[in-house]
Amino acid sequence: MQRHPWIIAAALSIASAPALAAPTVEAIARNCVVCHGPKEAGQVEIPKIANYPARKMVEMLTGFRDGQKEATIMNRISKAFTDEQIQALAAHFAGQ
Amino acid sequence: MPTTRRSLLGTGLAAAATLALPAVARAAGPRVVVVGGGFGGGTAAKYVKKLMPAAEVTLVERDKQFVTCPFSNYVIGGMEKMQTITHGYEKIAKRGVTVVHDEAVGVDPVARKVSLKGGTVLDYDRLVLSPGIDFVWGGLEGYDEAASEIMPHAWKAGPQTLLLRKQLEAMPDGGTVIIVAPANPFRCPPGPYERAGMIAWYLKNNKPKSKILIFDPKETFSKQALFFEAYESLYPGMIQWVGGKQGGKVTKVSPKEMTVEAEFGEEKGDVINVIPPQRAGKIAQVAGVTDEKGWCPIDPRTMESTKVKGIHVVGDACIAGAMPKSGTSANSQARNAAAAIVAMLEGKEPPEPSFANTCYSIVAEGYGFSVTGVYGATPEGIKEIAGGVSKLKAPAKDRDLEAAYAYDWYRGIIYDALG
Ligand SMILES: Cc1cc2nc3c(=O)[nH]c(=O)nc-3n(C[C@H](O)[C@H](O)[C@H](O)COP(=O)(O)OP(=O)(O)OC[C@H]3O[C@@H](n4cnc5c(N)ncnc54)[C@H](O)[C@@H]3O)c2cc1C
Numbered sequence: 273m274q275r276h277p278w279i280i281a282a283a284l285s286i287a288s289a290p291a292l293a294a295p296t297v298e299a300i301a302r303n304c305v306v307c308h309g310p311k312e313a314g315q316v317e318i319p320k321i322a323n324y325p326a327r328k329m330v331e332m333l334t335g336f337r338d339g340q341k342e343a344t345i346m347n348r349i350s351k352a353f354t355d356e357q358i359q360a361l362a363a364h365f366a367g368q
Numbered sequence: 369m370p371t372t373r374r375s376l377l378g379t380g381l382a383a384a385a386t387l388a389l390p391a392v393a394r395a396a397g398p399r400v401v402v403v404g405g406g407f408g409g410g411t412a413a414k415y416v417k418k419l420m421p422a423a424e425v426t427l428v429e430r431d432k433q434f435v436t437c438p439f440s441n442y443v444i445g446g447m448e449k450m451q452t453i454t455h456g457y458e459k460i461a462k463r464g465v466t467v468v469h470d471e472a473v474g475v476d477p478v479a480r481k482v483s484l485k486g487g488t489v490l491d492y493d494r495l496v497l498s499p500g501i502d503f504v505w506g507g508l509e510g511y512d513e514a515a516s517e518i519m520p521h522a523w524k525a526g527p528q529t530l531l532l533r534k535q536l537e538a539m540p541d542g543g544t545v546i547i548v549a550p551a552n553p554f555r556c557p558p559g560p561y562e563r564a565g566m567i568a569w570y571l572k573n574n575k576p577k578s579k580i581l582i583f584d585p586k587e588t589f590s591k592q593a594l595f596f597e598a599y600e601s602l603y604p605g606m607i608q609w610v611g612g613k614q615g616g617k618v619t620k621v622s623p624k625e626m627t628v629e630a631e632f633g634e635e636k637g638d639v640i641n642v643i644p645p646q647r648a649g650k651i652a653q654v655a656g657v658t659d660e661k662g663w664c665p666i667d668p669r670t671m672e673s674t675k676v677k678g679i680h681v682v683g684d685a686c687i688a689g690a691m692p693k694s695g696t697s698a699n700s701q702a703r704n705a706a707a708a709i710v711a712m713l714e715g716k717e718p719p720e721p722s723f724a725n726t727c728y729s730i731v732a733e734g735y736g737f738s739v740t741g742v743y744g745a746t747p748e749g750i751k752e753i754a755g756g757v758s759k760l761k762a763p764a765k766d767r768d769l770e771a772a773y774a775y776d777w778y779r780g781i782i783y784d785a786l787g
Binding site: 311353 | 648703723744753757770
């Protein structure tokens, strides 16, 4: 269930970018973890995203990206990602 | 990409040198040496070990403790203490990284050896350099290392941070603080302007008749509109920026007279903070990975030097295209470099990298804003995919939230790099 969208997403993003290989979901996800760290990092305000429900993450990220949800910073960051990458990230963090 | 694919032992001389060693001396796993235990180096060492536990990872760092430049402006402004920005290497050592406190002084890229000041010689299969910056002493007339004891740079955190803080504390009310900003490229593009804000925060509460002058050779700078908006609303009339068009380029400083000579004329200061011209840390030059301007060209897919095979350069020292020289950039480059190194050591194709940067600036307690970007590797270098700065005229609650996020970012990056 959780792995499923990721597999499809990976296939899609490779198919849509033949010239330049797309980064792996792991490579993208490692950037997220700096601010949305594991509990050990001791963050207070920034939401943790390990085990985050996949459906909700897709809703949040696409909402930020498309200007339907207010944000201070994620609106700018999420514009870097395609639907497929957002699906893949959501599946990745949900599976942690 | 077959050119970047390398076997465990590398090729040619490196392989021969390794095999010539007696069997007992042969390392169990591939040897990765990292020089510099800052944001780039700490992260690289930690992630290579994490992704490839069999690797023998050695981190060479000159200092026993890492004092971060991030948040050092808050120490200068009196909002934070040195303790907050000082970190040890115990945690990364516990993860199985061998931490050696010494200075790397030589690199032999053919025999793949790094020599340390204390006499130790380390063999490597892959070398990562993340030495940060060094100053070009004399690059600004009158400004050498001795001058920095009178006109601190505070652009490497530690005693210089405290020196600038003490000078501000000793300054009389009504005094003038001068900040000499550098030309591009330099470490932390928003740093000088965040510093002006934090100094103003201190002065407003303690010495409200004082003034801050920023002399700048540039005509624009990072998050400029946000800084100007903040200066105006928080510290009206206190901070004056003199940019390149108005003759803000400083051509000479005189520590004896406590003056700076700019294109528009001479100015006297009570406290003068000079941020001098910079280049990659010296060891990069020694290793032969710098270009004529003193920075290190790299292949963005692997962060491997385009000048010397087997050496990866991350952080401030490297030429990272659209990415600013920041701790977050160094950290992101290092994670991607670690993944590439591990793949190369396993004889696999390095994965496609994904880079990110976020730099928060806090200019008063509870007043923060940010610049952020997501980047990808292209044949022409690292390019931005998306990003931008915080909204102008944002409500106070957003500025407050971004200041809180800055603290979380700090906790997170310290954990990711050294925890
Ligand atoms: C005032 C200020 C504020 C900043 N604020 C932020 C911020 O809020 N966010 C952000 O992202 N960035 C910020 N930065 C930028 C950030 O500090 C740098 O970009 C970052 O430190 C670069 O990482 P690095 O690994 O390249 O170098 P460093 O972190 O400087 O690490 C280099 C390390 O290498 C060691 N070293 C060098 N040569 C040798 C050698 N030969 N042998 C052994 N050890 C060696 C040094 O001792 C040092 O510990 C700020 C900078 C300044 C000056």
